Amino acid sequence: MGWGIEFKADIYLSRQSYSSKGEVEDRIAEIDKVIYDCEAELKMYASATPKDIVSPDDSEATVNWLNTRINEVLEMYQEYLIERYRLALYLEYLNDGGEIIKSE
Secondary structure, X not given: OOOOOOOOOOOOOOOOOOOOXXXXXXXXXXXXXXXXXXXXXXXXXXHOOHHHHOOOOOHHHHXXXXXXXXHHHHHHHHHHHXXXXXXXXXXXXXXXXXXXXXXX
């Protein structure tokens, strides 16, 4: 006999519709690629010299541009991580015998 906590996750997938488990898996694969691209871009910014990335005359503008761009990428990265997590929970529900829920 095992012990643990079992609970149902109430998740709302806004403006998304899937007709098969394969579509959910495909969307997760697409999100994984975007997440990988975000990670690669952040690594590039971390390893590059700011003057090699952009070349405005004002060095303060370079730092501001770089800060803004990194914030944008981090925000996108976080949004896709959350979406992937929600879809993984939905896929787990489908794998456990749940049915595709059609949106109206």
